Amino acid sequence: AQKITQTQPGMFVQEKEAVTLDCTYDTSDQSYGLFWYKQPSSGEMIFLIYQGSYDEQNATEGRYSLNFQKARKSANLVISASQLGDSAMYFCAMREFDIQGAQKLVFGQGTRLTINP
Amino acid sequence: ETGVTQTPRHLVMGMTNKKSLKCEQHLGHNAMYWYKQSAKKPLELMFVYNFKEQTENNSVPSRFSPECPNSSHLFLHLHTLQPEDSALYLCASSFYPSGTSGEHNEQFFGPGTRLTVL
Numbered sequence: 001a002q003k004i005t006q007t008q009p010g011m012f013v014q015e016k017e018a019v020t021l022d023c024t025y026d027t028s029d030q031s032y033g034l035f036w037y038k039q040p041s042s043g044e045m046i047f048l049i050y051q052g053s054y055d056e057q058n059a060t061e062g063r064y065s066l067n068f069q070k071a072r073k074s075a076n077l078v079i080s081a082s083q084l085g086d087s088a089m090y091f092c093a094m095r096e097f098d099i100q101g102a103q104k105l106v107f108g109q110g111t112r113l114t115i116n117p
Numbered sequence: 118e119t120g121v122t123q124t125p126r127h128l129v130m131g132m133t134n135k136k137s138l139k140c141e142q143h144l145g146h147n148a149m150y151w152y153k154q155s156a157k158k159p160l161e162l163m164f165v166y167n168f169k170e171q172t173e174n175n176s177v178p179s180r181f182s183p184e185c186p187n188s189s190h191l192f193l194h195l196h197t198l199q200p201e202d203s204a205l206y207l208c209a210s211s212f213y214p215s216g217t218s219g220e221h222n223e224q225f226f227g228p229g230t231r232l233t234v235l
């Protein structure tokens with residue numbers, strides 16, 4: 001069963017508009033973490049924002065915010081005032097821990113975001 | 118050098134070749150990871166090393182052989198690969214242990230090695 005689901009293979013948005021990228025997850029753990037990464041064409045994965053399962057407030061980092069709805073198991077990324085440089089692949093990931101406490105990231109399929117001028 | 122570096126950035130090899138991918142992190146982390154990113158598939162975790170000890174091997178074929186000589190360096194040795202092994206191989210690092218869900222402890226990624234197996 002897929003643990004991270006990103007239902008939007010591609011999104012096209014006009015520059016300066018806000019965009020929401022969807023992410024739903026599946027876990028039976030009480031303690032978990034959710035990440036969003038950006039992958040430009042250069043290939044490097046760039047960390048954007050993090051939400052812990054016990055965090056009561058939605059995470060925000062500059063133009064990025066995370067709409068965390070725990071009961072619905074969704075963690076959507078909102079990018080405000082989009083810029084041309086925001087064009088990239090965006091991945092949602094969930095952190096799991098093994099019995100030794102090491103973290104593993106489980107990624108979704110990604111959403112390709114294109115910002116049009 | 119800063120962050121996580123990977124060499125080479127591009128590699129083309131035949132199925133009978135032996136090659137190695139190198140990853141180095143300059144962040145003082147003590148956990149390192151190899152991921153495989155194939156076209157149209159999510160990133161797949163291959164190997165995890167914590168304090169130089171391998172703690173995860175996600176059913177990866179033996180033609181991929183990791184090596185972690187110290188907490189700053191990670192290698193992926195390749196031999197007798199198949200064309201379906203062509204992919205972007207990403208290295209990442211983080212702190213270990215990871216703490217509670219309240220701590221970010223995000224993984225920092227390198228730029229990847231684009232591997233093509235002919």
